[in-house]
Amino acid sequence: MATHHFEPTCYHNVIGSQEPVLRVADGDSVVTTTLDAGGSDGRGERLALAGNPMTGPFYVEGAEPGDTLAVTIDRLTPNRDTGFTRSVVASNVVDPEFVHDLPPSERVIWAIDRVAGTVALAEPPEPLRDLVLPIAPMIGCFGVAPPGGQAISTATSGEHGGNMDYRGFGPGVTAFFPVFVPGALFHLGDGHALQGDGEIVGTGVETSFEMQFTVRVQKGRSIRWPRGENAQDIFTVGNARPLDQAVQHATTEMLRWLAEEYGLDTTAASHLLGQAVRYDLGNVFDPAYTMVCRVAKRWLVSSSRGTDHTLC
Amino acid sequence: MATHHFEPTCYHNVIGSQEPVLRVADGDSVVTTTLDAGGSDGRGERLALAGNPMTGPFYVEGAEPGDTLAVTIDRLTPNRDTGFTRSVVASNVVDPEFVHDLPPSERVIWAIDRVAGTVALAEPPEPLRDLVLPIAPMIGCFGVAPPGGQAISTATSGEHGGNMDYRGFGPGVTAFFPVFVPGALFHLGDGHALQGDGEIVGTGVETSFEMQFTVRVQKGRSIRWPRGENAQDIFTVGNARPLDQAVQHATTEMLRWLAEEYGLDTTAASHLLGQAVRYDLGNVFDPAYTMVCRVAKRWLVSSSRGTDHTLC
Amino acid sequence: MATHHFEPTCYHNVIGSQEPVLRVADGDSVVTTTLDAGGSDGRGERLALAGNPMTGPFYVEGAEPGDTLAVTIDRLTPNRDTGFTRSVVASNVVDPEFVHDLPPSERVIWAIDRVAGTVALAEPPEPLRDLVLPIAPMIGCFGVAPPGGQAISTATSGEHGGNMDYRGFGPGVTAFFPVFVPGALFHLGDGHALQGDGEIVGTGVETSFEMQFTVRVQKGRSIRWPRGENAQDIFTVGNARPLDQAVQHATTEMLRWLAEEYGLDTTAASHLLGQAVRYDLGNVFDPAYTMVCRVAKRWLVSSSRGTDHTLC
């Protein structure tokens, strides 16, 4: 259960089977940093190509194809006082005929007040001059090496995770990824100090982070899509276009989870989800959109767990 | 500001320009009842064809094409002790190859405890034997007559409203509909004692209701899609397939609203929505899916309102 | 087997259960006219509201819910020398970020040379000054009354037919529609002298027509989506968004047809379609898109027909 302090020196804009930067054991924690989506670090220095450069990959001892990698986000701290956003909603999230009315999109600076825990536009337009929003740090892009020698752009997402931009991936959550290659090869980056659902301007408040995460190998637990768990909820993540298909992936994965680990067959799971499920929207900006299927653990209390794989 | 007590005697399974059942004035309230989605009333008697039979239409004096009809849901009370659901998630919300694994879907009875404010399966399978969920009453299907002589099935939805199955349409909300015909011709029905996001089993806990709503005519306020407002939030509703298009409709309508009534041009609105918007999922079961774009009113406090149309 | 000459005096912009304008017997032919999509007749006089005003509905004696109405397009003749198009591709058929580059769309006049059988822009831009295209007349919008009292806008399409804008609906084809109401109530209009796949400028060469069609009632033949047959092919039509769903509807309907009338179970039909099917694109402009699943009759020759319902 060591805690490694790792300072990255190279970054990747694809998630694949690159040479690991560090080998860690099952249960170890890592304290490290991530660049912002544009490739800049905590001092504002540009160290990598824009487009979600990743820290890693980290090789987790004992992780084999067919296992699950559990990653708990222990802490997520912006390590500078500014972030940036794009200034206009993306053309794919408005009606096609409304695109004509969109002004040009520019890069805009936000001030991050790390003491107060807030963000605000550095130069707000008049109607937003008093707008101060609470920070809610999250990881936009993280995941494991996909199978078969693929190297997938950090602009998109899939079964391996990737650029999901889901607000729920913040401190306290444990994310689960299917392991496709020995060591899992975990990558992470693209932190946001804050982000609305859908990442509809194409960014959250993009900034660099200092963070800690802890990895665990769940031997023999086989999952197909990223999953997550926090104090209140369990959730599954579908990445695809259209959103309809992302809904299908996430819902199917939740049905599998409820069957395999909570003793709910498809009918029992349908009773519960039909009346209690929540869907959250990850990004609707990238090539693959993200939809999350979430259910409160309080409704699962009475169920017998089929296994003890799940953490927390 | 009269309060009408109206007992329906006929019901419609399309939303169109049927003969009004009652004429009410701007500001009036109506106390009435709705059948469940299967056509049964508070005594369990089948009075109409299945498929969301509507109470109404109500003619609202003074409403003209180009205006907006505001409907506040004052109260929504189940008027019997049972509701029904379908027992299995719909085949369109799971991966195509998983459909083979779905068992047959049956009609299932839920007990509604109106004193405790809870629902529970009448004959729960073992793992759900202790499942008791709080009721959260809502209107699944309501809206106004569409333009041009259309009569649209209550199985689907559109600019006129219809079968949106959004949890947010519960007591305390004010829904806004574009007026397409003189008198607006407001229909409502398909109440749910409870429903998860997406209405993924094809039903909420379907039951009959006794309810009160209040109508107001907003002269000269022109909207394109249903909108809503409650104590915390304003929201807009897009109805279409795929969900991607519903996102586009709802987001575009929110940009229009923020521009016209909150003084936020597209760039200012993008700053706010980009970091603070929420998307909620209405149904992903019907021919048209429903996505809601929602923003907290607390972030709008500092903005000057362009008009005073909005209620509450 | 009478031939009726019918001169319309009123038109509808929805397809529903309006009062029939003429009652015809099984096997009868009708010679009539249709307005262009903008509501103008052969003399250029505006007689109806824009948006695909329909001639009809025609009540076909003996047609009952559960039957199929077969409509053979015997002849389709433009009855004036001009048509119109929109000048720019629709914003929904290009990449969202390309919409900014689209110029404004205007109404443009085409000359129809009825002797030569060609169309050409009345005032072509220089690079198209020699462009002369062969006419290929077709019906953009036709269908039967939908069930349950629905009245569906002629801007869209569904199981009842409607605005499908498929090039295959020209002279010599027999179209099949499911009958939902007594008499079927057949509507038609929106003729095009020519149209590319997808109707991507939102119009074909829109003009008025003089035409003849013949109706037959197929008792007990139950279909779910429009179908068609010509000398070479049989085809099925799916109307929905996204196109993926239109593909599903059309393919499923073809599998049903091959099973019920050509003796091919799903596996045999899959062998054939997998290697020989063709998909054609109807419009990708309207609220519902149209995809056609087509198979050459030459590959069906060796199969025993299960029934003798099919014409031609």
Next chain:
Amino acid sequence: MATHHFEPTCYHNVIGSQEPVLRVADGDSVVTTTLDAGGSDGRGERLALAGNPMTGPFYVEGAEPGDTLAVTIDRLTPNRDTGFTRSVVASNVVDPEFVHDLPPSERVIWAIDRVAGTVALAEPPEPLRDLVLPIAPMIGCFGVAPPGGQAISTATSGEHGGNMDYRGFGPGVTAFFPVFVPGALFHLGDGHALQGDGEIVGTGVETSFEMQFTVRVQKGRSIRWPRGENAQDIFTVGNARPLDQAVQHATTEMLRWLAEEYGLDTTAASHLLGQAVRYDLGNVFDPAYTMVCRVAKRWLVSSSRGTDHTLC
């Protein structure tokens, strides 16, 4: 203008920047072989992992990012007497509720008669006992290395080409790919003796091939999506889901082509495409679907070409 005879010894199931197997000059031809989609060669020996193993990559001297690689398919000859298909349409091409009715899908053998130029099921079910179809050889999957170190599974497609399964990629066609890396790194494989539109059973008649292709570098010609040209037509290819987005990519790419090389601005191009465009369906089976936008060269004759990049 050398002709290389290349016998592959290794294969890749991703398209990326693997070590080139051969360096060829601009204008050179290559005679080589491809395995079938399952990894077997002309003697039926399994030499690679299933899932479209590629021959290559070929490094084309002089090709630089920003150029276009033109690949003419000179000849495409099945090199054995059998192919295989899947026996049932994929679950994603039928209505979700119809999936229950699909029988299990099995691998089925077809006989390829290379003298007669036909294919037939080795063990046809009774209703197809006389079904003999003409072969129409095509390349299912080919393309160039994507940018940024990506390695994209041959199960899918994108701007770089990949698994498009378009019938139009047969002998006589010239395919154009955007060059993203030095040498372009061209991969090819997954030949089909025959395939219907959409590849709806998940396969064409999958077999191994002996073939010849010729490469040319088009310096300074910048394209965004694969294009093609044959004796009759030019076409552009969009790869995405849903099909609606593939339509957008292909149409936008065609508008760019007509503007840059045929002197047709967006309005002139819209006039032409609106009335003369054809859309063809590549696969609707893979993660990304494929739609082709095609226009006959006869309608382009009168236009002045802006450049002389295009071959044929």
